Amino acid sequence: xxSTARVTRAMQMVAAxxxxxxxxxxxxxxxxxxxxxxxxxxxxxxxxxxxxxxLLEVRPVRHTLVLEVTPDRGLCGGLPSNxxxxxxxxxxxxxxxxxxxxxxxxxxxxxxxTGVDLKASFDGFGDRPTLADxxxxxxxxxxxxTEGEADEVHIAFTLFRNTMExxxxxxxxxxxxxxxxxxxxxxxxxxxxxxxxxxxxALLPRYLEMxxxxxxxxxxxxxxxxxxxAMRKATEAADDMIESLTLDMNKARQNAITAELLDxxxxxxxxxx
Amino acid sequence: xxxxxxxxxxxxxxxxxxxxxVVAPGSEGELGILPHHAALMTMLQPGExxxxxxxxESYLAVHGGFMEVTGGHVxxxxxxxxxxxxIDVDRAEEAVRLAQERIAARPADMDIERALRSLRxxxxxxxxxxxxxxxxxxxxxx
Numbered sequence: 001x002x003s004t005a006r007v008t009r010a011m012q013m014v015a016a017x018x019x020x021x022x023x024x025x026x027x028x029x030x031x032x033x034x035x036x037x038x039x040x041x042x043x044x045x046x047x048x049x050x051x052x053x054x055l056l057e058v059r060p061v062r063h064t065l066v067l068e069v070t071p072d073r074g075l076c077g078g079l080p081s082n083x084x085x086x087x088x089x090x091x092x093x094x095x096x097x098x099x100x101x102x103x104x105x106x107x108x109x110x111x112x113x114t115g116v117d118l119k120a121s122f123d124g125f126g127d128r129p130t131l132a133d134x135x136x137x138x139x140x141x142x143x144x145x146t147e148g149e150a151d152e153v154h155i156a157f158t159l160f161r162n163t164m165e166x167x168x169x170x171x172x173x174x175x176x177x178x179x180x181x182x183x184x185x186x187x188x189x190x191x192x193x194x195x196x197x198x199x200x201x202a203l204l205p206r207y208l209e210m211x212x213x214x215x216x217x218x219x220x221x222x223x224x225x226x227x228x229x230a231m232r233k234a235t236e237a238a239d240d241m242i243e244s245l246t247l248d249m250n251k252a253r254q255n256a257i258t259a260e261l262l263d264x265x266x267x268x269x270x271x272x273x
Numbered sequence: 274x275x276x277x278x279x280x281x282x283x284x285x286x287x288x289x290x291x292x293x294x295v296v297a298p299g300s301e302g303e304l305g306i307l308p309h310h311a312a313l314m315t316m317l318q319p320g321e322x323x324x325x326x327x328x329x330e331s332y333l334a335v336h337g338g339f340m341e342v343t344g345g346h347v348x349x350x351x352x353x354x355x356x357x358x359x360i361d362v363d364r365a366e367e368a369v370r371l372a373q374e375r376i377a378a379r380p381a382d383m384d385i386e387r388a389l390r391s392l393r394x395x396x397x398x399x400x401x402x403x404x405x406x407x408x409x410x411x412x413x414x415x
Contacts, residue, residue: 028285035281035348039341043314131283131353132387190343193301193315202316203339206352213283 001245005238011075012231018127019163019224025128026160026217033214037179040207044178046196053197054146055204058175064098065119065150066091067141067173067212069157069219070107072123076227079158079166080106086168087156091116099150103137103216119144127224129216131209138209145174157215158222164229166222173211176204276308276345278324280333282354287333292324295347297340304340306347313342319393321401322349332357334401336394353394362402368395 044056068087070080084107091098099117102108108121120140125133144150153174158166192199275291295306298320306313317340322333338351372392375383 025284029283031279031286032281032283032350035279035350039314039339039348039350042341132390135387136384190312190314193299193304193313196314199314199316199339206339210283 001238001242005235005242008231008234008238012228012235015224015228015231019221019228022127022217022221022224023160026214026221029210029214029217033210036203036207036210040200040203041179042190043192043196043200043203046190046192046200053200053204055142055174055176055208056178059148059151061096061151063150064091064094064096065141065144065153066098066100066170067137067153067155068100068102068104068107068111069155069215070102070104070110071219071223072105072125074106075230076223077230079223079226080110083107083156083158083168084110086170088114090154090156090170096151101137101140104219125216127220129213129220131213134209134212134216138205138212141173141212142205142208150174155212155215157219158226160218160221160225163225166226173208176207274308274345276306276347278347278349280322280349280351280354282338282351284353287351287354287356288324288331290326292326292347295322295324297322297349298335299340306342308345310342312344313340315340317349317351319397321404322351322354332401332405334360334397336397355398357402357405360398360402362399365395365398365402368392369399 066087068083070083074080087100087107091100097117099119100107100111101119102111102121103123103125105123108118108123111118111121122137141153145153152172154170155173156168156170159169160166190196275293277290278292278295279289280287293308297304297306297315298318300316300318303320304315317335317338319336320334322335323330325331333354333356335349335351335354338349338354340350341348369392372388372395376385376388376392379385
């Protein structure tokens with residue numbers, strides 16, 4: 001029992017340090033992501049006049065694709081099953097055939113069990129995913145969309161709110177909905193090099209990559225936090241159990257000693273008698 | 274009047290502060306930005322980005338991205354970037370050599386796109402750093 005508590009406590013500590021790193025990484029990506037969103041809003045407002053970029057084009061939905069971002073490993077509380085449930089609910093609510101791509105073994109295993117159309121699965125991104133890791137994923141989504149394999153692409157991941165709270169969310173990735181421009185002033189007189197459409201064409205794939213990367217970071221921060229909390233609970237449960245077991249053990253020992261004393265006292269009395 | 278420069282990558286904020294001028298590798302060629310520059314949005318190609326502050330000039334290797342200029346504000350959204358001081362030239366040269374060998378050998382499982390990307394990055398690192406390396410006397414920027 002004590003060794004179990006030691007193991008979970010060690011895992012709690014490991015998870016706590018990974019959690020801090022994961023949270024830092026998720027926060028570090030935010031300024032870039034926000035700026036990218038802002039810039040995209042500017043450019044999209046500029047370049048909508050002629051035919052829309054393929055990633056912006058809205059089509060009637062006949063096929064849906066979901067990218068699910070899950071952990072590779074367990075022991076992180078209800079996080080994977082909560083997310084899997086949310087994705088399953090989302091898919092049931094769709095009237096269109098829905099295919100899935102997963103990141104992480106937990107999602108892959110679940111989808112394989114339920115027998116949905118699993119297009120591809122990625123795993124082994126580890127605790128410090130890089131932007132380069134998500135490139136193959138976002139390329140695949142891009143291709144699926146532009147080649148008409150899917151008419152909408154959603155992403156499902158666990159949003160990191162804080163250490164105690166993580167929420168499963170499903171968001172639309174494609175077609176890209178350009179973020180609304182907050183302040184319209186000063187956006188119309190931009191010079192574009194090489195030109196607005198060219199910048200937009202380069203910006204959109206980057207935006208998609210960043211959204212996938214961002215989801216991965218959020219999911220990672222959520223996973224580590226959830227694991228830390230799960231391990232803390234396990235340690236506490238083990239400690240409680242150790243306490244009550246120690247009490248039981250002491251009682252049992254006390255009983256044994258008392259019985260032995262009675263024997264001795266009895267024996268002495270018999271000898272004296 | 275100084276202008277504000279932000280250099281952001283997906284990994285974090287590389288620089289955020291007031292500068293007097295910025296020179297960036299625009300898609301159409303090198304681009305100098307001074308305060309009151311017209312609003313501009315440009316793609317960046319891999320190359321050297323430098324900026325001047327009251328404390329002197331700083332150099333970075335950027336590996337593509339975007340730059341937006343609005344009023345007194347310059348935002349660089351780099352695919353990746355690093356200050357010259359943070360680059361280990363010997364390692365970068367080694368990386369160039371390795372990447373070239375690998376691409377020449379062409380193993381069956383190779384992700385050619387990824388290999389070319391790392392080659393390009395290493396080459397930019399070497400080029401930018403070599404260009405800014407002074408003979409080893411005095412502190413950098415002196």
